[in-house]
Amino acid sequence: MDFPGHSLPVRGVAESQSEMTELILPNDTNTLGNLLGGRLMHFIDLVGAMAAYRHARTHVVTASMDHIDFIAPVHVGDLLILKSSLNRAFNTSMEVGVKVWVENTIAGMHRHVASAYLTFVAIDSQGRRVPVPQLAPESEDEKRRFADAARRRELRQRELERKRAAKPAEVEVQGSVRPGRN
Numbered sequence: 001m002d003f004p005g006h007s008l009p010v011r012g013v014a015e016s017q018s019e020m021t022e023l024i025l026p027n028d029t030n031t032l033g034n035l036l037g038g039r040l041m042h043f044i045d046l047v048g049a050m051a052a053y054r055h056a057r058t059h060v061v062t063a064s065m066d067h068i069d070f071i072a073p074v075h076v077g078d079l080l081i082l083k084s085s086l087n088r089a090f091n092t093s094m095e096v097g098v099k100v101w102v103e104n105t106i107a108g109m110h111r112h113v114a115s116a117y118l119t120f121v122a123i124d125s126q127g128r129r130v131p132v133p134q135l136a137p138e139s140e141d142e143k144r145r146f147a148d149a150a151r152r153r154e155l156r157q158r159e160l161e162r163k164r165a166a167k168p169a170e171v172e173v174q175g176s177v178r179p180g181r182n
């Protein structure tokens with residue numbers, strides 16, 4: 001999709017950097033007092049969106065979240081620390097990296113518990129996709145993440161194409177769309 005006439009600023013990674021700290025309460029946990037995986041994904045989505053908003057400065061929707069490894073449990077009473085920043089901007093989409101640590105409130109120890117890559121798509125108030133500012137990586141780490149993000153995008157696109165090709169045709173039934181039976 002072309003967006004003629006758009007001249008957008010170029011932004012640094014620091015402009016998108018975001019952080020969120022959550023105290024884990026009983027409502028966030030399972031019957032053993034461990035943080036629910038779905039709740040952690042919710043926090044990851046939120047802190048990821050913060051970075052995407054700060055970069056794009058428009059509305060954003062989550063297009064995908066890559067697979068997450070839950071490396072260590074998080075317990076009720078722990079502090080969850082989430083950090084996010086932009087890895088790369090494409091046309092209307094952006095890859096954001098999120099890293100999560102747990103801090104034991106008594107011992108003060110930090111431990112890495114999860115990492116994830118999310119893709120957000122920028123939209124206007126009518127829901128139309130809009131181009132995003134490009135990202136200018138500066139440090140060696142930022143440049144490495146920038147290059148890796150392009151490789152991950154290629155893998156995602158290949159997977160999306162494979163899924164689309166495997167999907168049965170959709171048929172129109174009295175104004176609504178339902179999956180076709182082939």
Ligand SMILES: CC(C)(COP(=O)(O)OP(=O)(O)OC[C@H]1O[C@@H](n2cnc3c(N)ncnc32)[C@H](O)[C@@H]1OP(=O)(O)O)[C@@H](O)C(=O)NCCC(=O)NCCS
Pocket residue numbers: 061062063064090091092093094119121129156160
């Ligand atoms: C995400 C969404 C906007 C993509 O729209 P689409 O019409 O499928 O768009 P396209 O296939 O033309 O792709 C548009 C951009 O999104 C990216 N994209 C689309 N699907 C993607 C996916 N699953 N993962 C990563 N990127 C994706 C494309 O690479 C493209 O990026 P680019 O503009 O930077 O080149 C659309 O699927 C949507 O609105 N999904 C629902 C989002 C939502 O509600 N999220 C909250 C969770 S409930």
